[in-house]
Amino acid sequence: QVQLVESGGGLVQPGGSLRLSCVASRSILSIYPMGWYRQAPGKQRELVAVITGHSTNYADSVRERFTISRDNAKNTVSLQMNNLKPEDTAVYYCYAAPNSWGQGTQVTVSS
Numbered sequence: 001q002v003q004l005v006e007s008g009g010g011l012v013q014p015g016g017s018l019r020l021s022c023v024a025s026r027s028i029l030s031i032y033p034m035g036w037y038r039q040a041p042g043k044q045r046e047l048v049a050v051i052t053g054h055s056t057n058y059a060d061s062v063r064e065r066f067t068i069s070r071d072n073a074k075n076t077v078s079l080q081m082n083n084l085k086p087e088d089t090a091v092y093y094c095y096a097a098p099n100s101w102g103q104g105t106q107v108t109v110s111s
Contacts, residue, residue, distance in 0.1 A: 002026055004094045009105030012084055016109070020079040022094030022102055027075060031096050034070060034077045038090035038107075048092070049079060061087070084109045 003025035012018055020036065028034065035050030049058045049068035056068050067080040077094060086109050094102035 002028070002031065002096050002100045004096060004100055004102035006092065006094050006102040006105040009092060009107045011108045011110065013111050014085060014109055016084050017080070017082045018084065018107060020081065020092055020094075020105060020107075022077045022079075024075040024077075024096060027072070028070065028077070028096065029072050034094070034096045036068065036077075036079045037093045037095055038088075039093070039104075040087075040090040043090075045093070050095075051077065081107070086110060 004022050006020060006022050008018060008020040010018060033050045033052040036048040037045050038048050039045040047059055048062055049066055051068045051070050058066060065083045070077045089107060089109050091104040091106050093104045
């Protein structure tokens with residue numbers, strides 16, 4: 001198990017950007033995959049983006065707008081979110097295989 005702490009959420013206008021960061025309590029060199037999920041009110045938690053070594057995968061709804069990356073030297077996984085839409089509003093959770101989750105960070109997209 002690894003402890004994960006997310007940061008970077010907040011309130012942003014439609015079309016704006018945010019960068020989420022997830023810092024792990026230990027080295028992530030051997031942790032694959034890592035990723036980001038989100039859960040909107042009244043909805044199930046869904047995959048946003050996942051990174052496995054040198055490959056990435058995205059939900060169709062965020063492809064071309066979001067970019068996931070990892071910095072093994074800093075034990076960090078990040079999610080750059082551009083052109084945000086109101087439907088991106090959710091609590092975003094960091095995930096590390098096999099079963100570690102962060103506490104979540106709120107992202108609200110509203111004018």
